[in-house]
Amino acid sequence: MAEKTAKKTASAPKAAASAKAAESAEKAAPAKRAASAKKAAPARTATPAETAPAKTATARTTAAKTTPKKAAPKKVAPRKAAAGRAAAGKPVAAWKPESRTALVRRARRIDRELAEVYPYAHPELDFENPFQLLVATVLSAQTTDLRVNQTTPTLFAKYPTPEELAEANPEEVEEILRPCGFFRAKTKSVIGLSKGLVESFGGEVPGRLEDLVKLPGVGRKTAFVVLGNAFGRPGITVDTHFQRLVRRWRWTEETEPDKIEAAVGALFPKSEWTDLSHHVIWHGRRMCHARKPACGVCPIAPLCPAYGEGETDPEKAKKLLKYEKGGFPGQRLKPPQAYLDAGGRPAPPLGAVSGT
Ligand code: SF4
Known part of the structure; x- marks a missing residue:
């Protein structure tokens, strides 16, 4: 039985077929x-124990034979979908206003992404002590860090301390600083700030913002560079790249550096301010240029309201990148040595323009 x-x-399936019979x-x-x-x-x-397997097996076989298998809609994370669109050169969806929480999350995610792309982001000026960094930062206005790095060894070899630079012959200093552009104004600034250091701070660079900004030619931007990189005190460097990028990302609508600094500072823990500044500035120098941002290869395109402001075709966008020694800056997780020059030092960007 x-x-x-x-x-x-x-x-059993035959039973249905024989229903008419x-x-x-x-x-x-x-x-x-x-x-x-x-x-x-x-x-x-x-x-059910008896019938279910038979029914299921038969149903599957019949479905496979008679109807083409309908693929279940693939679940794609919205961010990945946007990345795909961005990579394909298609516009991402129109940017919608976001809550404060969403803005904070997006801002931090951008920073995390940039930290992956530029894991070795660092100040690109060469220095051995706070005095050298202070002078180099003042000299970096309107020129490249590379140019400053080519100039400062001669300057510091001749005037290694604030005392010596304060007493320098301006014409001799001008000759050394000529390649940096605006060499007369820059000579005045570095001699002036050296005198300020000698007269007010005993020849030492002070480690407080309120003291640094009292020195001739030293603004908050320069002061934060020195505090963040020579004293390890968190600071946000609002240079021209930083201003442009944070407005593109709609982190703030402010236009004055002090207000930008406060607005962006409020989105991140203080401990992250210095690294954040490096990430943003590196991205601005290498990829998110003022005139032609390389949107088509930008790793944060899905998070950027300004996607499409620049070239979206990946091949054309690649050509807009400013390469650094050792590789393509958009490449993630490239080996550490790719960021280093022959001497094992962090490779400087080529043609990166420092802003003020
Ligand atoms: S390169 Fe384009 S997508 Fe990337 S941050 Fe700049 S504007 Fe946005």
């Missing part, structure tokens, strides 16, 4: 009807 039932169960049988004779019902019954009345 069990064998019979199994046979019948296996042929059963119907005619019903009309024909009660005896036949009873027999048909008896034949169909096991499939309907058998326990």
Whole structure:
């Protein structure tokens, strides 16, 4: 009997096919009807344990044979979807106003992404002590860090201390600083700040913001560079790249450096301010340029309201990147040595323009 039932169960799908036959049988004779019902019954009345596997297997086979398998809609994370669109050069959805919480999350995510792309972001001026960093930062206005790095060794070899630079012959200093541009104004500034250090701070660079900004030619931006990188005190460097990028990202609508600094500072823990400044400035120098940002290869395109302001075609965008020694700056997780020059020092960017 069990064998019979199994046979019948296996042929259960046929029961449906023979429904019409059963119907005619019903009309024909009660005896036949009873027999048909008896034949169909096991499939309907058998326990789920008995029928389910057979039914399921058959249903699957039938579905595979008769209807093309409908692929379940693939779940794609919104961010990945936007990244895909960005990579394909298609515009991402129009930017919607966001809550404060969403803004904080997006800002921090951008910083995390940039930290991955530029894991070795660092101040790109060469220095060995706070005095050298202070002077180099003043000299970096309107020129490249590379140019400053080519100039300062001669300057510091001749005038290694604030005392010596304070007493320097301006014409000699001008000659050394000529390649940096605005060399007369810069000579005045570095000699002036050296005198300020000698007269007010005993020849030492002070480690407090309020003292640094009292020195001639030293503003908050320069002071934060020195505090963050020579004293390890958190600071946000609002240079021209930083201003441009944070406005593109709609972190703030402010236009004055002091207000930008306060607005952006409020989005991040203080301990992250210095690294954040490096990440943003590196991205501005290498990829998110003032005139032609390389949106098509930008790793944070899905998080950027200004995506599309620059070149979105990946091939064309690649050509806009400012390369640094050792590789393509947009490459993630490239080996550390790719960021280092032959001497094992962090490689400087090529043609990066420092802003003030
Ligand atoms: S390169 Fe384009 S997508 Fe990337 S941050 Fe700049 S504007 Fe936004």
